[in-house]
Amino acid sequence: MKLRHGLVSATALIALVGAAMPVKADTTADLLLRLKEKGILTEDEYQALLTRRTEETKAATPAAAATTGSTAQVSTAVAPVQDAQTAAASALDDKRVVRIGENGGMDIGGVNIKITGSVNGFYTHDSGQRASPTTTVVGGVATVGSKDTSSIRNGLLPGYFKLDVTTTQLGIDVGAHFGLYPGINSVDVGGGSNANSGGSPNALGSSGIDARQTYLTFGTKKFGEVKIGRDIGLFGSEGLLNDITLLTVGTAAGNAAPSNTSLGRIGVGYIYADWQPQITYTSPLFAGVQLAVGAFTPLETAGRSEVNSQPGFQAKLTYDYKDGPFAARAWLSGISQKHDAVDLLPSYTGRAFDTGAKLTYGPASIVGYYYNGKGVGTTGLFLLSTDAFGVKRKSNGFYAQGTMEFGKVTLAGSYGESNLDLADGEINPTLVSKNSSYVGQIRYGLTPWVTLITEYTHTMSDAHGENSAKSNTIATGAILFF
Numbered sequence: 004m005k006l007r008h009g010l011v012s013a014t015a016l017i018a019l020v021g022a023a024m025p026v027k028a029d030t031t032a033d034l035l036l037r038l039k040e041k042g043i044l045t046e047d048e049y050q051a052l053l054t055r056r057t058e059e060t061k062a063a064t065p066a067a068a069a070t071t072g073s074t075a076q077v078s079t080a081v082a083p084v085q086d087a088q089t090a091a092a093s094a095l096d097d098k099r100v101v102r103i104g105e106n107g108g109m110d111i112g113g114v115n116i117k118i119t120g121s122v123n124g125f126y127t128h129d130s131g132q133r134a135s136p137t138t139t140v141v142g143g144v145a146t147v148g149s150k151d152t153s154s155i156r157n158g159l160l161p162g163y164f165k166l167d168v169t170t171t172q173l174g175i176d177v178g179a180h181f182g183l184y185p186g187i188n189s190v191d192v193g194g195g196s197n198a199n200s201g202g203s204p205n206a207l208g209s210s211g212i213d214a215r216q217t218y219l220t221f222g223t224k225k226f227g228e229v230k231i232g233r234d235i236g237l238f239g240s241e242g243l244l245n246d247i248t249l250l251t252v253g254t255a256a257g258n259a260a261p262s263n264t265s266l267g268r269i270g271v272g273y274i275y276a277d278w279q280p281q282i283t284y285t286s287p288l289f290a291g292v293q294l295a296v297g298a299f300t301p302l303e304t305a306g307r308s309e310v311n312s313q314p315g316f317q318a319k320l321t322y323d324y325k326d327g328p329f330a331a332r333a334w335l336s337g338i339s340q341k342h343d344a345v346d347l348l349p350s351y352t353g354r355a356f357d358t359g360a361k362l363t364y365g366p367a368s369i370v371g372y373y374y375n376g377k378g379v380g381t382t383g384l385f386l387l388s389t390d391a392f393g394v395k396r397k398s399n400g401f402y403a404q405g406t407m408e409f410g411k412v413t414l415a416g417s418y419g420e421s422n423l424d425l426a427d428g429e430i431n432p433t434l435v436s437k438n439s440s441y442v443g444q445i446r447y448g449l450t451p452w453v454t455l456i457t458e459y460t461h462t463m464s465d466a467h468g469e470n471s472a473k474s475n476t477i478a479t480g481a482i483l484f485f
Contacts, residue, residue, distance in 0.1 A: 017401075035056070041172050044471060050255050083391060105414045109143040111173065113170055115169045117168075118166055119161055122482070123158055123482035125252050126399060127477070128153050128478075129258035130146075130150060131474035134147050140472055142438075142464075143470040144266055151353070152259040154188075154258050154288075156265065157265030158253070159266070163184045166182075173221060173240050175222070176221065176224075177219070182214070183212055183213075188204075189202060190210060190211040190263060195380075199264055201260055203260060204259075212262060216234050216278065218232025227286045231282050231448070236384075237318060237335060237336050238336045240336070241314075241336065241372070245359070246272070246370075246404070250446075253266055253268050253476055271402075271439055271462065272401065272402030273357070273419070273420055274355070274382065274398075279300060281299045282297060282298050290323050291421075292322050296316075299312060300315070301314055301315045302315065302384055305383070306388070307345055309342055309345050311342060312343055313363075319334060320336070328444075329364050333358075334359055334360070335357075342385070345410070353378030355398075357372065357373065367406070368406050371401075372402050372419075373399070373400055374400055376397070378395035384423065389426065392426075395426060396429075398423045399421075399478070402419025404417030405417070411447055412445070412448075413448075415445075417441075418439070420440075433467075442458065444457070455480075456482065461474075
């Protein structure tokens with residue numbers, strides 16, 4: 004079969020060359036030899052084509068001589084060209100045909116290649132408080148230490164470039180997925196720090212690239228889909244993906260030396276879902292309901308070095324409904340992970356759940372979100388999740404937001420907070436009790452790709468004692484999706 008495919012393709016190529024110029028037998032032989040030397044033809048294919056060409060030349064010579072100088076010569080000369088063109092068209096392997104895929108991207112012989120991406124940048128002015136004994140809040144996210152800073156920076160999203168390659172083989176849908184997230188800010192990449200470490204706004208700097216997504220998928224419509232690799236977690240993902248500050252800056256932690264990302268509403272309404280190595284199964288969609296469950300690389304408790312023997316587990320249940328201009332999405336997700344004992348600190352299991360909904364009617368939408376956990380911490384997973392003796396702390400949070408479109412203009416606003424309780428018997432007056440923020444936005448759809456955005460954020464951090472801090476951020480810029 005392979006030999007036959009090579010013969011047909013090479014014959015079509017020779018026919019196309021013949022249609023463009025007179026081809027002598029020796030010229031054809033030279034062409035075949037070059038194709039063999041370049042590895043396009045095997046030795047067997049080369050010999051078979053050479054033999055076929057020789058036989059066709061012998062058979063065509065008497066007919067050509069008999070019609071020399073007559074009208075028949077023209078028709079005889081044209082017919083082989085037409086036949087050659089037809090043969091060439093039919094011989095083109097479908098794998099070489101490029102089409103627009105059903106889900107976008109390029110479809111090349113049943114393999115869909117889809118490229119998506121985003122770029123953003125914002126002028127950001129952050130006004131915080133100077134450090135003092137009364138502004139110290141351990142775990143606070145309001146700016147402390149510098150009163151006024153300015154930067155041109157990324158928002159909660161850095162840029163991203165995502166490549167998805169999918170196809171169906173033996174009745175199974177398979178895919179390879181890669182996501183690179185480059186920032187525009189110069190970051191400190193020395194000492195083993197990652198692309199999202201603190202910035203370094205010095206001459207001769209460079210930005211960092213965060214390879215957040217590298218995973219494969221396989222499954223069927225009836226079975227569902229299995230994902231293996233690195234992607235966003237299940238717990239907390241809906242809170243992040245439905246947040247209006249995903250498009251902008253929100254709380255601008257580290258604005259004097261920005262890293263690849265700002266905080267947005269991370270730590271002021273939800274715990275960051277993070278991008279984690281995982282094996283996840285997602286069910287088919289049943290009447291709008293879908294379930295995803297997965298095992299994840301266990302995360303260490305921040306500040307203590309653990310070697311955890313069990314994976315973490317996460318699950319998410321979603322429901323989608325649409326009727327005319329009304330649409331709704333509701334979700335419930337959870338996380339559970341055991342942390343092994345280390346040194347004199349005991350083992351513990353951190354657990355949390357979150358729930359929420361997004362309701363849309365025409366140009367208006369509202370989102371409500373809530374989470375509650377014990378031993379999961381605040382802002383990031385297992386950050387400040389226990390006291391110094393390994394006793395678990397409780398945490399909870401929420402945010403509410405609304406948007407309204409007026410043609411190309413969208414008005415949006417939200418309020419959210421994240422709360423952290425003291426562990427039983429703990430006395431820690433400087434530990435954060437609550438991080439909260441108000442956000443207001445104005446967006447303008449300049450083109451289908453480009454959105455201009457101006458945003459104001461007021462962030463507050465309160466300790467369990469009397470300490471507190473607050474900051475105000477104004478950001479204006481644009482984000483592009485393609």
